[in-house]
Amino acid sequence: MKNYHVAVVGATGAVGNEMIRILEERRFPVGKLTLLASERSLGKELSFRGKPLPVEVLTENSFPGIEIGLFSAGGSISEKFAPIAARAGCVVIDNTSVFRMAPEIPLVVPEVNPEAIALYKNRGIIANPNCSTIQMVVALKPIHDAARIKRIVVSTYQAVSGTGKKAIEELSRQTRALLNAQEPEIKVYPHRIAFNCLPHIDVFLENGYTKEEMKMVNETRKIMNDPGMAVTATTVRVPVFYAHSESVNIETEKKITAAEVRRLLEEAPGVRVVDNPRENQYPLAIDAAGTDETLVGRIREDESINNGINMWVVADNIRKGAALNAVQIAEILISRYL
Numbered sequence: 001m002k003n004y005h006v007a008v009v010g011a012t013g014a015v016g017n018e019m020i021r022i023l024e025e026r027r028f029p030v031g032k033l034t035l036l037a038s039e040r041s042l043g044k045e046l047s048f049r050g051k052p053l054p055v056e057v058l059t060e061n062s063f064p065g066i067e068i069g070l071f072s073a074g075g076s077i078s079e080k081f082a083p084i085a086a087r088a089g090c091v092v093i094d095n096t097s098v099f100r101m102a103p104e105i106p107l108v109v110p111e112v113n114p115e116a117i118a119l120y121k122n123r124g125i126i127a128n129p130n131c132s133t134i135q136m137v138v139a140l141k142p143i144h145d146a147a148r149i150k151r152i153v154v155s156t157y158q159a160v161s162g163t164g165k166k167a168i169e170e171l172s173r174q175t176r177a178l179l180n181a182q183e184p185e186i187k188v189y190p191h192r193i194a195f196n197c198l199p200h201i202d203v204f205l206e207n208g209y210t211k212e213e214m215k216m217v218n219e220t221r222k223i224m225n226d227p228g229m230a231v232t233a234t235t236v237r238v239p240v241f242y243a244h245s246e247s248v249n250i251e252t253e254k255k256i257t258a259a260e261v262r263r264l265l266e267e268a269p270g271v272r273v274v275d276n277p278r279e280n281q282y283p284l285a286i287d288a289a290g291t292d293e294t295l296v297g298r299i300r301e302d303e304s305i306n307n308g309i310n311m312w313v314v315a316d317n318i319r320k321g322a323a324l325n326a327v328q329i330a331e332i333l334i335s336r337y338l
């Protein structure tokens with residue numbers, strides 16, 4: 001079997017760290033691993049397969065010889081360096097939002113639209129969707145296939161790790177400060193996140209929604225290949241370290257019962273149904289954290305309309321929402337195309 005030269009761009013970040021771990025865990029056939037970050041990380045080492053590897057500074061000359069680049073260093077870095085990498089022959093799997101809505105670039109969740117990976121040939125770039133979108137479409141795709149979803153109303157409860165390492169530290173620091181009766185320092189978000197909920201993720205747009213909310217709308221339509229699907233989202237940052245939770249309400253064209261949804265999801269790839277309210281069993285962020293599955297529970301019919309379902313969907317935003325999804329894409333890429 002062929003081994004590949006893989007680069008992780010943004011290797012020192014929350015998602016980059018997890019990418020390295022997942023490549024190792026899933027025994028991805030890595031011949032050589034190149035770790036790239038900013039000058040701030042010069043001299044740092046990270047461990048891969050039990051051995052220390054130096055972090056190198058990302059430059060325009062980083063890519064010759066690299067076959068697969070997993071990018072997670074922010075939008076401006078991807079915007080500049082992904083095309084440079086692609087020109088050097090590296091297939092980029094990009095975790096930022098920069099390329100997601102470009103029509104010629106595939107936006108992929110392996111459980112939902114793996115066939116779109118073939119379009120990597122257009123520009124040498126595959127986009128990894130937004131974390132909140134990924135877990136939602138993993139849970140909704142089997143229902144869409146069975147009963148056609150007409151409308152989605154989603155509210156999210158998103159962990160701070162989605163903002164990166166600085167936000168993880170900010171929640172820890174603010175929590176410690178408040179429990180010690182000290183004034184918390186506010187740096188990452190516009191308001192205190194400890195013991196609070198912020199209905200504000202990414203920037204506000206002209207239409208009153210945030211960019212995160214519109215990512216959920218537009219990316220869901222693209223991944224599900226259904227431009228007419230009605231989607232509306234409210235995205236909220238909550239003081240949780242890992243795993244996003246979502247309240248998802250759908251309206252379907254065909255009637256589908258809660259029992260049928262449960263049965264479909266029990267068979268669905270990447271999904272684990274946790275739905276036994278009598279025993280207080282439902283998906284929890286603390287159970288999803290560190291795992292690969294999308295947990296779905298609280299499945300019930302929406303009694304306010306004819307064909308409606310409510311559910312609660314939870315997944316590790318750094319794993320399925322980012323690093324794992326990217327590595328799964330890379331696995332399909334090498335097995336079918338490279």
Ligand code: A2P
Pocket residue numbers: 009010011012013014015016036037038039040041058072073074077163164165166
């Ligand atoms: P560095 O640690 O050197 O700053 P997070 O999302 O957890 O904040 O991580 C962001 C990742 O993106 C880090 O690995 C960070 O590297 C990397 N990064 C940020 N800015 C640059 C840059 N100008 N060039 C290369 N990597 C960058």
